[in-house]
Amino acid sequence: MAKIYTDQDASLDPIKDKKIAVLGYGNQGRAWALNLRDSGLNVIVGLEREGNSWKQAVQDGFQPVHTEDAVKQADIIIFLIPDMVQRYVYREKVQPNMKEGADLVFAHGFNIHYKLIDPPSTSDVYMVAPKGPGATVRDFYTKGGGVPALVAVQQNPSGKALEKALAIAKGIGATRAGVIETTFKEETETDLFGEQTTLVGGVMELMRSAFRTLVELGYQPEVAYFETINEMKMIVDIIYEKGFTGMLKAVSDTAKYGGLTVGKFVINEEVRKRMLEAAEKIRSGKFAEEWIEEYNRGSPTIKEGLEEIENSLEEQTRRRLKEIIERGKPKS
Numbered sequence: 001m002a003k004i005y006t007d008q009d010a011s012l013d014p015i016k017d018k019k020i021a022v023l024g025y026g027n028q029g030r031a032w033a034l035n036l037r038d039s040g041l042n043v044i045v046g047l048e049r050e051g052n053s054w055k056q057a058v059q060d061g062f063q064p065v066h067t068e069d070a071v072k073q074a075d076i077i078i079f080l081i082p083d084m085v086q087r088y089v090y091r092e093k094v095q096p097n098m099k100e101g102a103d104l105v106f107a108h109g110f111n112i113h114y115k116l117i118d119p120p121s122t123s124d125v126y127m128v129a130p131k132g133p134g135a136t137v138r139d140f141y142t143k144g145g146g147v148p149a150l151v152a153v154q155q156n157p158s159g160k161a162l163e164k165a166l167a168i169a170k171g172i173g174a175t176r177a178g179v180i181e182t183t184f185k186e187e188t189e190t191d192l193f194g195e196q197t198t199l200v201g202g203v204m205e206l207m208r209s210a211f212r213t214l215v216e217l218g219y220q221p222e223v224a225y226f227e228t229i230n231e232m233k234m235i236v237d238i239i240y241e242k243g244f245t246g247m248l249k250a251v252s253d254t255a256k257y258g259g260l261t262v263g264k265f266v267i268n269e270e271v272r273k274r275m276l277e278a279a280e281k282i283r284s285g286k287f288a289e290e291w292i293e294e295y296n297r298g299s300p301t302i303k304e305g306l307e308e309i310e311n312s313l314e315e316q317t318r319r320r321l322k323e324i325i326e327r328g329k330p331k332s
């Protein structure tokens with residue numbers, strides 16, 4: 001059984017007198033910096049240059065400083081910059097400037113698990129990995145809730161790494177929900193698997209394939225969009241609140257029968273084999289190698305992919321339907 005920690009298992013004490021450097025002010029960086037500050041902790045935002053993130057941090061009441069200046073003052077250094085950038089920032093800005101024994105903290109295990117960063121043995125190295133997007137981490141916190149997270153300890157020379165990980169999890173609101181103890185390996189491999197096969201890749205391609213099938217069969221794109229893409233949120237919201245059982249209760253018997261039979265016909269053993277292949281590629285380190293190579297080439301696949309999606313019939317249709325979707329949203 002997984003070990004789960006909640007608010008009463010965590011205290012802010014181990015980090016309340018520490019200076020916490022949040023490196024990066026993007027998806028997670030902004031949410032963590034604001035939540036940790038609102039939890040009464042001492043946060044300094046460290047950024048590379050005076051660009052958009054800098055402006056946003058100033059607008060939110062921080063006084064950001066350059067990465068090396070944040071690192072010099074910090075007892076706890078949190079990496080909330082893109083995974084592909086972390087090793088360079090570590091090598092050039094963090095390692096030469098960090099206090100001996102400062103903690104290195106991650107929101108995802110990629111750089112440690114795949115050995116792209118080799119931390120000094122004097123540092124505690126731990127992770128707090130929210131199981132949700134950064135904007136939600138902030139939104140739930142401000143509304144009194146919290147996004148669940150995973151915690152893991154990689155190095156623990158102080159013997160206090162887990163308490164500090166739980167303190168940070170509490171500071172960002174995660175222990176209000178619950179925090180599961182894991183390893184860098186388990187978090188890295190499952191997080192990559194989830195975003196590739198379900199959350200980002202799988203769901204998007206499932207919706208797009210269904211949309212395109214209907215359009216190819218001559219149905220109106222607007223009808224196809226409502227059917228295969230827009231309604232997904234409503235169905236997933238019910239799954240989130242009431243599980244698959246609740247969702248199946250909320251749909252017609254016709255949908256239940258069709259869903260229970262055709263779902264398994266479309267998402268069949270072949271798909272599961274491919275999921276296993278995806279998992280194998282992650283576990284062997286091949287995906288990491290491929291992603292590093294893509295990044296080193298200037299991320300052409302990401303650029304082409306984003307452009308293709310931006311111009312796709314799905315997105316054109318969404319833009320045409322935007323007003324209807326906006327008008328229909330609940331008002332409170």
Ligand SMILES: NC(=O)c1ccc[n+]([C@@H]2O[C@H](COP(=O)([O-])OP(=O)(O)OC[C@H]3O[C@@H](n4cnc5c(N)ncnc54)[C@H](O)[C@@H]3O)[C@@H](O)[C@H]2O)c1
Pocket residue numbers: 023024025026027028029047048053079080081082083085089107108129130131132133134135
């Ligand atoms: N996006 C999420 O919701 C999410 C969820 C869980 C875990 N994570 C993990 O959190 C970490 C941060 O991801 P993110 O999506 O918040 O990052 P992001 O892409 O939003 O990071 C943007 C920030 O990084 C800074 N940055 C970009 N390039 C930089 C460079 N070359 N040098 C220094 N700073 C640079 C930007 O100025 C900006 O402040 C990653 O380890 C990621 O895997 C992200």
Ligand SMILES: CC(C)(O)[C@@H](O)C(=O)O
Pocket residue numbers: 131132133134191195199200
């Ligand atoms: C939000 C996600 C997909 O869960 C995260 O893992 C990421 O990498 O952005």
Ligand SMILES: [Mg+2]
Pocket residue numbers: 108191192195
């Ligand atoms: Mg991820």
Ligand SMILES: [Mg+2]
Pocket residue numbers: 130131132191194195
């Ligand atoms: Mg994730």
